[in-house]
Amino acid sequence: MRGNKDFLENSEILETLWNYYESHVYHHQLENGNFVAVTKEGWIAPEDGATEDFENLQYVDYARNTLFSLNVKTGHVQLVKENHTLENETIENLKQEIFNELNDYIEWDYRQDATLATIFIDGTDDLTIRICLSCHNLNLQNYWGGEWISTFDVNHTLGTSEFSVVGRIKINNHYFESGNIQFNMVKNFEDEVKGVAVAG
Secondary structure (H helix, E strand, O other), X not given: OOOOOHHXXXXXXXXXXXXXXXXXXXXXXXXXXXXEEOOOOOEEOOHHHOOOOOOOEEEEEOOOOEEEEEOOOOOOEEEEEOOOOOOOHHHHHHHHHHHHHXXXXXXXXXXXXXXXXXXXXXXXXXXXXXXXXXXXXXXXXXXXXXXXXXXXXXXXXXXXXXXXXXXXXXXXXXXOOOOOEEEEEEEEEEEEEEEEOOOO
């Protein structure tokens, strides 16, 4: 970022940037070359009601078992801990199985260098599994950029094969070479779809 950066001392601007990273499931590259995604579910709130430190926000990328910090002012991330797994081994194994399937799906249907899958599982027996695919395809030197963010909530009870799904797809595109053309769409899938998981 060039020029005067005094505006980054404004807490309202920093909070807007923070919300942008989360709502767009932004991808950041760690110093080891691996990518992580910033999600609302992955944010670790400060203990005892402490004020958020915009230069050291703590996140977990549950899909990649990675604990990292985010500096909102610079956009930089830093690895805190690898192999940050869930305590419940059954849910951890389920999460990894879903993640592997998602990566196969991305390899088949998405641009691999621009797409990340994220997973968050809430519950111990009756689970809500939030699955998100975020694709950021940016070519700013040629005056265009776009993103696809699909989020699906899967309800599933451990020990059963039944599940139900609702979700949403959000698409944002922006062309600004000889004008300012934007296409923004949100499609909600609110009617619950039920199914049965089939092994293999």
